[in-house]
Amino acid sequence: MRNSKVVSLEEAIKKSGLKDGMTISFHHHFRGGDKVVNLVVDKLAQMGFKDLKLAASSLSDVHKPLIEHIKNGVITGISTSGLRGELADAISHGLLKEPVVFRSHGGRGSAIAGGELKIDVAFLGASACDELGNACGVPRSENGKSICGSLGYALPDARYAKHVVVLTDDLVAYPNLPAGIRGADVESVVVVDSVGDSAKISAGAIRDSKNPRDILLANQAAKVVINSGYFEDGFSIQTGTGGASLAVVKYIREEMINRGIKASFALGGITAHMVKLHEEGLIGKLIDVQSFDKVAAQSIASDPSHVEVSAVEYASGQHLGSATHALDIVILSALEVDTDFNVNVLVGSDGIIRGAIGGHQDTAADSALSIIVCPLLRGRIPCVVPKVTTLITPGKSVDVVVTEYGIAVNPGRPEIAEKLKAACLKLVDIKDLAAKANSIIGTPDPLPFGDKVVGVVMNRDGSVLDKIYNIKG
Amino acid sequence: MVTIGPGEGLQVELQSSVEAQFGRQIRAVITETLEGLGVTDAHVQAIDKGALDCTIRARVTAAAVRATGKDVWKD
Structure with a gap:
């Protein structure tokens, strides 16, 4: 040509x-x-x-x-x-x-x-x-x-x-x-x-988790969503991948059908689960910055209400028209959460980088309700700690932490705590969760960090949030 | 996995995925468990992937029972 x-x-x-x-x-x-x-x-x-x-x-x-x-x-x-x-x-x-x-x-x-x-x-x-x-x-x-x-x-x-x-x-x-x-x-x-x-391209297995702890976490997280005050006709939602997140969608779906509630849109990494709800008429639009599996990728190819958005339209903090600003509920995971509700999703508890910021910072900051779902311990590794190894998402944008030992609500969101209490959910102080973890595993020795900066974590406004030092050994 | 063989004094050889943070504690748990069983001379090899103390105690006890032929749960 x-x-x-x-x-x-x-x-x-x-x-x-x-x-x-x-x-x-x-x-x-x-x-x-x-x-x-x-x-x-x-x-x-x-x-x-x-x-x-x-x-x-x-x-x-x-x-x-x-x-x-x-x-x-x-x-x-x-x-x-x-x-x-x-x-x-x-x-x-x-x-x-x-x-x-x-x-x-x-x-x-x-x-x-x-x-x-x-x-x-x-x-x-x-x-x-x-x-x-x-x-x-x-x-x-x-x-x-x-x-x-x-x-x-x-x-x-x-x-x-x-x-x-x-x-x-x-x-x-x-x-x-x-x-x-x-x-x-x-x-x-x-x-x-x-x-x-x-x-x-699949981030996680596209099947329902059979892990009983994942199911318990998902069940608790779904109860938080349903009783949060944001679960109303026309709400919007984003979830991550992984067993617990996918199972949350399953529970929420049931409750949407029971109450006759529909979501206006689902955002983010779109999964096969979200496509299913959309095709059932439970979710209006799918706003997709990244298709998390083949089913989602095929859906965007053929469904006009499944739309592609750029990273800027998805989650820019500077552009008020970005979709995260219209997002009601986000369900996120964490490697570590600390007693100030700060979250780390990037650096493992061994000091080695093993993750990605993804949309964590963006969605937690802009959504009306951010829910972190994580177990108290992964083997001997604590997920609720006195201080995160690396700061990725500041605690002021994290509202609720769901663990199998109870649900902690950020003291900055007392109205959410009231609503969850009224629904008879087990609320705990996040400091008690950290203490519980410590009582099982003991106090970890400090990691052997060196003095060379190997990574700089940016906040979404362009400021520096934290530095990652080299790990020895 | 924990295996125990003959040795002089208590020698603990540990390979752990959580060595930096918990190696010291895990060695202490192994030593205390063996001392509690009256074992004073042994070479212990432990390969750990982040198990909790209760699990490590059970593994060390089981390895000691196998190595000595003395069933601490029965005898």
């Missing part, structure tokens, strides 16, 4: 004007199945680039090859929502000279839109793209090889990066519309064998 933007990856890189020291960006919609980051960084290394800053929406186990690229000086800086696996372990031990900058999904969107995070070249994987760069996360031909659903985290990059390269494993005829990534924003299109393994 005339004006085709299709070139090889090497040509696209040359055309982009990329130079040593510049910032490249990626999205993580294929999660553990992502193939774009490793493919592109391998090529950049081959072409002799050094000192590049990698701005990913998140990174996971599959990005372990970055360890070599860091050692060889190809990558010298990283910003991301999270880190996992061997890469996280190596960075926790001090692999990277510069600290990793951790931002929430909304915080990253704001930083890109506000110019604080400047992207020189974005490399964005897409399941379908035409020769002019109109690209989406769902297949648009019978030759489609992959599906990731929403491209929400890639949309700020597509819009604000100086140069945008779309990589696709299915080049389709123009016009590939509607499309989240608009051809007008795209400079080059590169056809590759595979942008990602769609089987690996």
